[in-house]
Amino acid sequence: MQVQQWNLKETAQWLKQCEDAYILIHQSPDGDCVGAGYALAEMLHQMGKRASVHCNDPIPKRYQFMLPQAQEPEESFAPKCIIAVDVADPKLLGSRIQAQFGEKVDLCIDHHISNVAYSQYRLLNGAASATCEILYALAQYLPVTITDFMATCLYTGIATDTGCFQYDNVSAETHRTVAALMDLCPDVRYSQINRRMFAVKSFGRLQLEQLLIDHMEQYLGGKCILICVTQEFLRKFQVDEAELEGIAGLPLQVEGAEVGITMKEKESGKFRVSMRSADRVNVSAICQTLGGGGHVKAAGCLVTGTAAEARQKLLKAVSEGLEQV
Ligand SMILES: [Mn+2]
Structure with a gap:
C-alpha cells in the first residue's frame, strides 16, 4: 500500500x-x-x-x-x-x-x-x-x-x-x-x-525466578547464559504468560554475559526463544539465521526439536555470532 x-x-x-x-x-x-x-x-x-x-x-x-x-x-x-x-x-x-x-x-x-x-x-x-x-x-x-x-x-x-x-x-x-x-x-x-x-513481582514469579537461577546454564566461556522456562515450571508456580514479562533480561544480569538466551517451552517440541545482547553482539542477525529476527539487542526466534537439540542449534548460532564481533 x-x-x-x-x-x-x-x-x-x-x-x-x-x-x-x-x-x-x-x-x-x-x-x-x-x-x-x-x-x-x-x-x-x-x-x-x-x-x-x-x-x-x-x-x-x-x-x-x-x-x-x-x-x-x-x-x-x-x-x-x-x-x-x-x-x-x-x-x-x-x-x-x-x-x-x-x-x-x-x-x-x-x-x-x-x-x-x-x-x-x-x-x-x-x-x-x-x-x-x-x-x-x-x-x-x-x-x-x-x-x-x-x-x-x-x-x-x-x-x-x-x-x-x-x-x-x-x-x-x-x-x-x-x-x-x-x-x-x-x-x-x-x-x-x-x-x-x-520492582514488584508476584510470589509465583519470584519463586520461578529462583528455580530458573538454580538451573541457569553457562556456555562459551561464560559469554552465553541460558535459561529454559518449561511448562512444568509454569504449572508448578501457577505463573501465566503475562507474568513472564522481562524474564528474558534475567540471563544478562550475570557479569561477563554477552548473550542471554531464554527458551520458553510451547507445546512439546517447540521453543519460543528470546535473545538479548549486553552490548556488541547483534542478536537480530543471530536469530535471523534461525528464521527469526528483531532488534540488534533484543530478538527472537522459534526453534523446534527436543530441548537438547534446540540448545545445540542455539549455541552453534551464538558461537558463530560471537565470532563476528
Ligand atoms: Mn512501543
Whole structure:
C-alpha cells in the first residue's frame, strides 16, 4: 500500500476532523501500547469525540491501572475511522482484530523502524523511545490539556519501553518528555509507577525466578547464559504468560554475559526463544539465521526439536555470532 507519511502537524489536523475512532493496539499488549491507546482515547474525548480502544487480548492485570474509570462498552458505536498505535505490522493486531480491521487502518502512529506500510497515513518516528513519546509531542498540536490520567499512561509507556530508562532508545527528548509530564502533572506518583512496573513481582514469579537461577546454564566461556522456562515450571508456580514479562533480561544480569538466551517451552517440541545482547553482539542477525529476527539487542526466534537439540542449534548460532564481533 502507498502510505502517506505525516508529521505531527498533519496528523493533528486529521485527528481534529476525525469522528468515532476505534484505536487498535497490538496483541499481547504491553505498557506502551496500552498507555498510548488510552491516552489517545482521552485526548479525543477531550476534543468532544467518541473513541474506544480495541485489543485482541484482555489487558493484563499489571496494566489495568491505565484503564479509564468509566469505560465505553466496546461496541457502543460503529467506527468512522481506525487508528493503530504501536502496531508495526497488521499481523500483530492478532487474528480477530486483524480480520476485522487489518486492511482498514486509516492512521498508524508508531516508533518501530520495522513498521510495514499498511495504513493510509502514518506518523512514524523511529528515533522515539516509545509511541507514548510521540503522543506527547502530538498533543502539543491538539487542543487538549494533559491530565493526570494521560500523564500516567504516557509515563508508563515510556518507562516500560525503555526498561526504566536503561536502553539505547533513550534520548534527550525522552527525558525532556518525562520532565514535561512531571512539571505539568506533579501529583502523579511516578516512582510508584516504576515500583509497580519494575520492582514488584508476584510470589509465583519470584519463586520461578529462583528455580530458573538454580538451573541457569553457562556456555562459551561464560559469554552465553541460558535459561529454559518449561511448562512444568509454569504449572508448578501457577505463573501465566503475562507474568513472564522481562524474564528474558534475567540471563544478562550475570557479569561477563554477552548473550542471554531464554527458551520458553510451547507445546512439546517447540521453543519460543528470546535473545538479548549486553552490548556488541547483534542478536537480530543471530536469530535471523534461525528464521527469526528483531532488534540488534533484543530478538527472537522459534526453534523446534527436543530441548537438547534446540540448545545445540542455539549455541552453534551464538558461537558463530560471537565470532563476528
Ligand atoms: Mn512501543
